Amino acid sequence: MSNLRILTLAGLLVGLMIPSVLAQEAAATAESAPSPEEQEAQRKAFLDKIESFGWKREGKGQLGSMAEVQIPKDWRFTDGNGTRELLKLYGNLVGDTELGMLTTEGEGPWVIFEFEDSGYVKDDEKDQLNADEMLATLREIQDAGNERRREMGLGELQLLGWAVAPRFNDQTKNLEWAIRVGSANGESINYSTRLLGRHGVMKVDLVCTPEELTALMTPYQSIISGYQYLTGNSYAEFREGDKVAKYGLTALVAGGAAVAAGKMGLFAKLGGIFAKMGKAVILVVVAVGAAIKGLFGKLFGKREQI
Template sequence: MALAGALAIAAVPATVLHAAAPTTAASATPDAVAAQQRTATEKLLKELDRQTGTIPIPAAKADLNLGDQYYFVGPEQSRTILVDIWRNPPAAANGVLGMVFPKGKSFVDDTWSAVITFEDTGYVSDDDAKTIDYNEMLANMKAADEEHAPEIRAQGYPAGILQRWAQAPTYDAGKHSLVWARDIKFDDMPEDSLNYDIRLLGREGVLSMNILANINQLDEVREAAKTFAAVGSFRSGSRYADYNSATDKKAEYGIAGLVAAGGAAAVAKKVGLLAILAKFGKFLLIGVVALFAGLRNFIGGLFGRKPAIEASEWEAPADEEKRD
């Protein structure tokens, strides 16, 4: 298997580690983390439930039409991949509805994968789509990542710092889809990570398909995203065009809020900030909510894929392991 690239790169709920006892990231020794990863990986490779065809996403009232070119992994096994194997903070997997991989590949291969979530924020207006300054937003998000990095490192996890737009945000008003890509540098990783975001707007919220890869796969993933972006669809009655302004909930932010805050919009909403910020207009919303961007590491906006052992060790013969 082509493991080296995937296990040496960076990649949004409760399963304990498949080891004798869970160990916190802050206190675990490298050997203990490696053992936990090895055990979780070997177990999941044997048990991985690959689902193809049309996959219902009840929480979003939507479907993923995967055909036989992709397969879906449910939320429990996705959590194992994200937390136990790829070493993301446990809260990073909260709300994850599943993951999608290309046919013939798995979480140990040098390939892209997609994390599926749904944000039940209500109808997100696209009125601001043509007036957003994405350069300014990028600067704010990078500053926020840098500000919150010490807190993340103190928890024993690698911090991720946004470097640039790998693809500037683009909104398709006809399909009500938003696509953008972030080049992210994680601590101690030899290559930057690529987070490719695809958001489909619906009547009651936003379906998120966050593609994970490394930055040198940008061209490959860009092409894959063009096809993969079309696999998601809301069901009749839950589509963007079905919105009824007289009865339906409306999100307190627009396209700018989706990109600037990402998952952090949910945090801001919980503490009541969005309602306050909405009174001061979208530009303040972009700047202030972006300060929460560092929390994306914990709630799904950024995912890491950090190995604890060399790729070759995954395939060590059983007798060699016993001698060790």
């Protein structure tokens, strides 16, 4: 299926891309595209590399010592090490918070699990989630991110609004929202779920196009339903004396979690301006993949819808 990835400038395909194809996309030269045979060879080499990361296709995937997730039919799971290897293959910066990933076969969508050991996040703001105020904050972050993108020679992105306004499920203790991100190359959706636990927050993110969102919601929500904290780690098992986070639900959406916890995470490597914004900068860089979406289409062809 057609799919956007969280990409940075470096190492888009770690040497597996054909330089002439990159030149064609970047400079719109008249160079000829790879032959069908060359494209198929590139595709096979790329998928073989992905397959080498060690996948589990049934049962439950272990998310470190924190949780586990049921592996849906036609999906596969890799642990934190495999997740980091795959992210690096696509040119992403990685940290030490990735615990696992679910994806379909081939070039399917990604659902990535990361744990922020911030402590117990109180839900006392659950009835005070102001979508307009949070969107304004996110746009301020995005403006700063665009400044950095210009320095890197990248086009600006537009935060178009909510695809799903922030909402909290008091029964499951899940917070979710979805942002629409636009660029000169189209629009993408960043769908985020935060699963509150005793010791912190499991962060789950899905990136897709608006056209894919409806079809992906059923399998995505099935994945969320199949998630379970291990004994001793659930939100309901909080005890007096446990570490309590210094922020609430609003900060989780606005991206203040990483800042409040003093954790710069993946984007510290991008420099001070990104570090100050913490993990919320994912909303700024997530659509970089749109710039080479056409190139992926030429290399791998149209991907099967799930």
